[in-house]
Amino acid sequence: DTGVSQDPRHKITKRGQNVTFRCDPISEHNRLYWYRQTLGQGPEFLTYFQNEAQLEKSRLLSDRFSAERPKGSFSTLEIQRTEQGDSAMYLCASSPSRDTQYFGPGTRLTVL
């Protein structure tokens, strides 16, 4: 499968725990994006990488959220001290340029 992959697909955690999600973009895509989608809403942009550089992070929801893409390939999104309001689908997308974004299957987070 040459599409965007995300791991895990589902994560259940207790409030206050830290969680980390991984995204593997399509191999030749240098742009990588993270979005969050809550029930009944469209995806909401969080952050953007071009190669290993994080070019936009002001839309991350709070300082508990951080993302990395250390070698310009896969990326991780970490949420520290999770809250119930963090429960959502976290979507990763990639693109080769300023072009169509291809989404992965998402990680569904449930915070108890």
Added chain:
Amino acid sequence: RKEVEQDPGPFNVPEGATVAFNCTYSNSASQSFFWYRQDCRKEPKLLMSVYSSGNEDGRFTAQLNRASQYISLLIRDSKLSDSATYLCVVMTNSGYALNFGKGTSLLVTP
């Protein structure tokens, strides 16, 4: 006011019907426009880009009216498999962040 607004529906139509979805956007400087399709509990998938001249892909036609800041999607001869949520999407001035509408839910019935 949200940057991209859509009627959430649901639209319930019989097979073979023609259905149209509309969307408005607030940023007149927006440059790129898309319709994505999202099946229940799945990721959004690109249905089609929307160009100023309008474009058609089989049973699907998308149109853009920049003056009115309005985007439309027309589906002809609806199939059961068209049942999904259709997301209107606008690329922001940034050139990388997509703004999504809430989506319009379509149910095609036998």
